[in-house]
Amino acid sequence: MVGKVAGPKDPCKMVQAIFFWLGIGTLLPWNMFITVNAYWNHKFRNITHESNGTTQSEETEDLTALWPGYLAVASMVPNVTFLILNGVFGHRFKTQPRLLASLILVIILFIFTSVMVQIDTDEWQSSFLYLTLASVVIININSAIFQGGILGVAGKFPPAYMGAVFSGQALGGIFASGTNVVVLALGATPTQAAFFCFVLSVLFLGTALVAYMVATRSEFYKHYLGEGDQLEKHDDHKLLETSPDHKPTIPxxxxxxxxxxxxxxxxxxxxxxxxxxxxxxxxxxxxxxxxxxxxxxxxxxxxxxxxxxxxxxxxxxxxxxxxxxxxxxxxxxxxxxxxxxxxxxxxxxxxxxxxxxxxxxxxxxxxxxxxxxxxxxxxxxxxxxxxxxxxxxxxxxxxxxxxxxxxxxxxxxxxxxxxxxxxxxxxxxxxxxxx
CATH class of the missing domain: 1.20.1250 (Growth Hormone; Chain: A;)
Structure with missing residues (x-):
């Protein structure tokens, strides 16, 4: 493009690989929650108690039947709402703090989810359901902020970098479901499989956080998000000379x-x-x-x-x-x-x-x-x-x-x-x- 100064190169396509890694992380929370279905069936199963030598079943709602629908609403509604809000108001906030804060909150809540796997919730299933749904809402709000932010960042790079994010999103589901199948094949119980998947998610998102911080320090990243933006702000008059035939273009x-x-x-x-x-x-x-x-x-x-x-x-x-x-x-x-x-x-x-x-x-x-x-x-x-x-x-x-x-x-x-x-x-x- 005329008037476009060639910037620094992406060594070994490191930033592109990091965008792919971050793409996997954007949909990892949703994929992990729906994949470990057997774990949720165990957590929300009907509980029976022994009383005077007879087995009595609690007369409660079938939480296993309600859970999939509740999870879908608690995930998608806040995710969609904040994707739209992020698109409208996201530019008013600094990109890097927004991405780091949202990703850190997702990691903290996944640690909480991992801990809850090891806690016996049979006596307070309904409360556990609402507590989990609340954490799902907060996770998806922050996932939407992170997803919208990283897509906005990728949009400032060459098209291949946006493609890397989308490819990562597509493979995120395969990663989550494949991990669950492999762990189950190794003989793990549904609870053990869920614990491994959630802990793995924490580790994965932790590496994504570190990788993003590394990317922000590269000259390639700074060129597209820092120097490029400043150049546009100081040289707005050059927008009239960006057409291939050097004719003035009107916005x-x-x-x-x-x-x-x-x-x-x-x-x-x-x-x-x-x-x-x-x-x-x-x-x-x-x-x-x-x-x-x-x-x-x-x-x-x-x-x-x-x-x-x-x-x-x-x-x-x-x-x-x-x-x-x-x-x-x-x-x-x-x-x-x-x-x-x-x-x-x-x-x-x-x-x-x-x-x-x-x-x-x-x-x-x-x-x-x-x-x-x-x-x-x-x-x-x-x-x-x-x-x-x-x-x-x-x-x-x-x-x-x-x-x-x-x-x-x-x-x-x-x-x-x-x-x-x-x-x-x-x-x-x-x-x-x-x-």
Whole structure:
């Protein structure tokens, strides 16, 4: 670009690798909490007491049934809210203190979560539920601040650095679910597996904190966040000479409503895509039981592998394929096709409902797909289409507007994606009642 002074190089792509590492950390809290489902089932199981030689069951709410929906709302609603607030007001606060403070708070709360694994909460399950949900809300508020901040920082670097953050986010789920499966395969109980996963999260986020502090000291990082900003502030008049043909360019005032009118099919498509995803996963998908009556696959590995690990792998593959193919192509026809495919994903809600989900406690609908294979095939298509369509929407919208409107289009798409996540998390509590 004319007028752009070449800056220092990123030695061994260290800062890019750190951005990838931080990308994994942005979604690690959510992924770890939903992955250790067997641990939560143990913590919130129905408790029985021995009295006069007879076993009496406490008449309490089925907390194991309520937990997935509560977790989704407590995670996604504050996450989405503060992602939007961060985008609107984040520029008023210094970036580095904001990122460091939010990451440190997440680490402290994960230490608290790890400690609670070792405490017997059987006598105060309801209180433990509310305490955990409160910590989940605070964790996700700070995760949103950190995620929004690191995406804002990455936006000032070359495109590959934003790509590194997104790649890290995609692999974060595989890291969490894969870790849980490996620990269980080594013979750990659900409680031991959860403790290991939470402690590993603390260590991982600790290394991310150190890595970020190292990155901020590099000349490469300072050039894009420090010197570059100062240069722009002192040389604003040079903005009139940045066009390739050296002709003066006049700043264009972007109208968000006008941009939204152009990208609405992509915006509605990404909203529907993630609404359906969070509406089903994990609130309904985690309730599906293996048709095998016994064995390690049915009792220990079915949900960790066929639900969480398979979803995260499929989601990553979907994103990868979208980057290679990018079809439908950006444009009016492509946008309508993408919206049509997103509407078709609504069929996954009844498909998961008729799977073998909570077979012994259904009141409204029957089990019609009593098959592990059917569930796995549906989950694979569900995760692939989530990653693929979500990426197509996020890549396509900025390409159908003017270049000066692309940043606004991307910001609007992030907001609509967030609305989809929050809406899906809220509606999941009602979708579960279809069982």
């Amino acid at each position: 264009v005032k972007v109208n968000p409503l006008s941009v939204l009118a152009q990208i609405w099919p992509y915006g509605l498509a990404v909203l529907l895509t993630f609404l359906v995803t969070l509406g089903c996963f994990p609130a309904i998908t985690v309730r599906v039981q293996s048709t095998e009556s016994e064995g390690l696959w049915a009792t220990k590995f079915f949900i960790p592998v066929s639900c969480f690990l398979l979803f995260n792998v499929g989601d990553y593959l979907g994103r990868f394929l979208a980057g290679l193919i990018q079809w439908p192509k950006p444009g009016r026809v492509g946008a309508i096709l993408t919206l049509t495919f997103s509407l078709l994903r609504i069929c996954f809600i009844p498909l998961f409902v008729i799977c073998n989900a909570s077979p012994g406690a259904r009141t409204l609908t029957p089990v019609l797909l009593e098959s592990d294979t059917a569930y796995i095939v549906i989950m694979l298509l569900f995760s692939l289409t989530n990653g693929y369509l979500g990426s197509i929407c996020m890549m396509g919208a900025p390409q159908v507007v003017l270049s000066e409107e692309s940043q606004t289009a991307a910001s609007l798409m992030v907001a609509l994606l967030g609305i989809g996540l929050g809406s899906g998390a809220f509606l999941s509590n009602f979708f579960v009642k279809l069982l």
